[in-house]
Amino acid sequence: EDKVVQSPLSLVVHEGDTVTLNCSYEVTNFRSLLWYKQEKKAPTFLFMLTSSGIEKKSGRLSSILDKKELFSILNITATQTGDSAVYLCAVAPNTGNQFYFGTGTSLTVIP
């Protein structure tokens, strides 16, 4: 059965800290992995990764995929209160149109 597991389930950090969020997956015929940010409303897209070892970066956020070990990490450096959100990981297989979502990591950044 295809599944996506995220850890930790929740995290509380102080502003300025660096955090690492984890996503591991067991999906037949992997095609891509996507990260989303959800702040009490609709998820918004952050990154899509298809190739192993290539880092995607956007400001203080970065992500990398390891297709051999079947996981991805999302790093956030110098966290700000505006980073508080649930971060969702989704994996798309090569066949069909389904995305498999993890349950998310809830990040709280306190001033």
Place this chain on the structure above:
Amino acid sequence: NAGVTQTPKFQVLKTGQSMTLQCAQDMNHNSMYWYRQDPGMGLRLIYYSASEGTTDKGEVPNGYNVSRLNKREFSLRLESAAPSQTSVYFCASSALAEPAVEQYFGPGTRLTVT
């Protein structure tokens, strides 16, 4: 561009009542999706439509029906609501009928069934 819109934003139903959730996108996307999100369960796919005229079941289709009315609109119907269908429902769309393309989400509908 409004992106993906959903109506209503909130709804309370009694057990056994029926309702239709509406979704529309103005990005000329081929694929559209309906998800439900429950605490501790993540987003689970109910139904999707890879292109106009086609629909397929997702992970949790029981108790729901869908209609892809045209390329823009994809509705989700609950024929006989049950308390287990209390959830937040998200509609999403993506440009191509491929899983590798990012999805854009609507603002969600919070449904409570009593």
